[in-house]
Amino acid sequence: MTTTQTQTAAELRVEDVSVVFSGLRALDGVSFTVRPGTIHAVIGPNGAGKTTLLNALSGIYRVASGRIMVDGQEVTGLRPDRVARRGVARTFQNIVVSPVESTLDNLMVGRHRLTRSGIAATALGLGRGEQRVHEARVRDIAEFAGLSGVLDRPAASLAYGDLKRLEFARALCLEPRLLILDEPVAGMNTAESAELARLVSAARDALGLTVVFVEHDMGVVMSIADRITVLDFGKVVTDGTPEHVRQHPDVISAYLGAPMESGNDQVAERLS
Ligand SMILES: Nc1ncnc2c1ncn2[C@@H]1O[C@H](COP(=O)(O)OP(=O)(O)OP(=O)(O)O)[C@@H](O)[C@H]1O
Structure with missing residues (x-):
């Protein structure tokens, strides 16, 4: 990215968190x-x-018990917009964009939420100059995400891969300190997945972000994750480096639903 925005990457601590749905x-x-x-x-x-x-x-x-801390400050129980104001942005498993708006306008929506949040308080009541500054930043992020060529097109006309990158870029437009991605490469082909994985890594490096993501594509997970938390039946199975997770017997058993047998090629393939 040509313009820079210095954010301090956030620390996230999840402490003994439980969520209960009618007994489950x-x-x-x-x-x-x-x-x-x-x-x-x-x-x-x-x-x-x-x-x-x-x-x-x-x-x-709403969590039933436990605490969620961003940089040592509790965000448990805060409404989504309040959590966003603490520098937390997220994308969703199902793409959520306005289909009739242009790519640029969809990205600017992310920006306007930022300006109302107080993170960029000076941008409140945007004057022309401020509007230009925000649009320049949005165009910069769009270029980074490979969306420059489709900025004026309605989102409904974009290819699936572009839509997934639009969601990702819109989250970046919030200048988050913690970026949460739900299945960022779901439905993408191998080349598109590799490109988005590269973008996530590059965004972390360029913007100093912390990234938490859920993903079924183990190739992507193993290639960009510094650490991995494995869940099964709502509990942490293990937490560690990709190497640690790949070899953990309980992870293999969680994926197969059966105790591990050493040298199981099917599991190794899924976790490689
Ligand atoms: N709003 C809800 N109301 C009731 N039960 C829910 C709700 N959301 C999730 N669940 C249940 O909680 C459990 C965990 O679901 P969740 O969607 O978090 O799993 P997941 O790991 O994301 O699965 P997937 O990989 O299939 O997306 C499931 O048993 C699900 O049916």
Whole structure:
């Protein structure tokens, strides 16, 4: 990116968090820490509680117990817009953009939320000059995300890969300190997935972000995650480096639903 914005990457601490849906413990005493400036993946089989965790982190779901701390400040129980004001942005599993608005306008929406948040308080009541500054920054982020060529097109006309990158870029437009991505490469082909994975890494490096993401594509997870938390049945199975996770017997058993047998090629393939 040509223009820079200095943000301090946030530390995230999840402390003994439980989320309960009519008796079902979708998250059961989940704890882990994400160090500032790292990329942290959350993986696990279907129904493990991954999306529930992201919804709890971003204030969409109320936690039954436990604490969520961003840079040592508690955000547990805050509404999503309040969590966003603490520098937390997220994308969703299903693409959420305004189909009739242009790519540029969709990105500017992310920006306007930022200006109202107080993070960029000087931008309140945008004058022409300020508007130009924001638009320049948005164009810069769009270029970084490979969207410069589609800025004037309605989002509805974009290819699927461009839409996924639009969601990612819109989250970046909020200048987050903690970026939460729910299945960022879902539905993408191999080349598109590799490109988005590269963008996530590059954004972390260029903007000094902390990234937490849920992803089923183990190739992407293993290639960009510094650490991985594995969930199953709402509990943490293990937490560690990709190498640690890849070899952990309980991870292999969680994915297969059966105790591990050494040298299991099917599991190795899924976790490679
Ligand atoms: N709003 C809800 N109301 C009731 N139950 C829910 C709700 N959201 C999630 N659950 C349940 O909580 C459990 C965890 O679901 P969650 O969607 O978090 O899993 P996941 O790991 O994200 O799965 P997937 O990989 O399939 O997206 C599941 O049993 C699910 O049915």
